[in-house]
Amino acid sequence: MKSLHKVIDIIEFIAASGRAGIREISDHTGFPPPTAHRIVATLVQRRYLEQDPATKGYTLSLKFLEIGSIVQHRFDLARFARPHLELLVAETKESASLVVRDRDEAVYLDHVQDDHMLQLFTRVGARVPLYATGVGKVLLAGMSDEDLSLYLRRVARSKYTSKTITDEDALRGNLTQSRRRGYAVDNEEREEGIRCVAAPVHHHDGSVAAVISVSGAAIRIPPERLEELGRIVRYRALAVSRALGFNPEIKSNTGGASWQR
Amino acid sequence: MKSLHKVIDIIEFIAASGRAGIREISDHTGFPPPTAHRIVATLVQRRYLEQDPATKGYTLSLKFLEIGSIVQHRFDLARFARPHLELLVAETKESASLVVRDRDEAVYLDHVQDDHMLQLFTRVGARVPLYATGVGKVLLAGMSDEDLSLYLRRVARSKYTSKTITDEDALRGNLTQSRRRGYAVDNEEREEGIRCVAAPVHHHDGSVAAVISVSGAAIRIPPERLEELGRIVRYRALAVSRALGFNPEIKSNTGGASWQR
DNA sequence: CATATTAATTCCATAATGTGGAATATAATT
């Protein structure tokens, strides 16, 4: 469907640029102005875009917020986890997040900021790679060996920082270690100056449903603080797991290597 | 653009039903199965839908959450207001909301729940009428007389409850009263058993940018508590206004009748 | 203030694209 691809290209361009006129859209997408105009006019008619009467620029409307919110609600998880994220922030004075896996990336479902001057810049819906983040490594560590191998073959690993783990054996070792102690650590692997501690939220069957994490500026999270944060995050993640019906006493096998309960 | 209208019909149907197969989509929209399938397949290709491999049903993907979140971020307002909503909840033990006007409705931009058993059911992006809600009346009270008259002519008013104000003069009187005391009250006008107190957030030029409200079960908010809540909400709304650069000392005229500062 | 310039919008002949009935494949049910 060529026309639908064009529509999506235009929506994504406006999303990225915030506001755009027909000219800009036409230039950027390569569609002739009348084509861009026709698509935009239809989206305005359906209230997915609105036109700033002053600048003539088009922006995404609140309709997207409405639909996005419906999607988020499907993940009841976010509702259960919210109070725990807030507690985490209160206990650690760092930012807390809830993420789930979506294909080969981790997606932020929720995020509670601490009130430090040095703020992390994350937004709900944002995506990060699995191999280079604490939350991602929790998800990888919960996969079956087969899935993990497929993932490693499928996804190219680039060095975001000097500390990013790109070597397969090193990564596998890190995952084993994470499982053993019950939490994963991101030691400035995705971004220089940011450390993160993450623990799994389990489904009732023991599989990994989501990840809860605490992250902040590396200056405030020295290596010797990691163990304490790990304990706290692990405890909170377990509480959310329990809310989802998970019972750590029951040993179950879902194909993945088991996390330390 | 006929094909785009079809695409939107399908997306909105899936949003409403949560999950739907080709058959359901076809039945509901009237498009033949191959047409529905082609559109759905393209949306899956672009990752806007995903197919549950078990049930074959299609659901909206997190992509919508991603775009919705971008839209929300455009309203920086939500970021500024969040801590104040949380304070409101702490101070009043009731739920707090942030809404803006979108055409003839009020749209929830953010919402912080209290932890009562009796929870309000609101979701970000949801829409409510202006004339029958506290938040809506704040918006109406900030409109110019001309805009208000046009609104009253344009929008039909139906009785949601026995207390809904549908009479024009009564409504105008209520708005004047609200402006005078600095906050608007929804006295079970939208929904039996729910009361709400709302106050305006002003732009730097004095116009109404948004509304902050506290709402809860009418049993917990008896009439004699309204004045105290009004004071608190008004104070918090003013704090957000200040964050947006509003200075209550400067008298400005934006066409709307003035709110008590 | 007239003129040039740029962007937005409308028009419409044309061909490319979406259409949907029919056929086939797949999954669920009896």
Add this chain to the structure above:
DNA sequence: AATTATATTCCACATTATGGAATTAATATG
């Protein structure tokens, strides 16, 4: 194993999206 319901593929056809050219509107320039 047979039947039914649903999903998917195929393809001849005509409807619909296309985009160059013309027109209009908004903005900048001399």
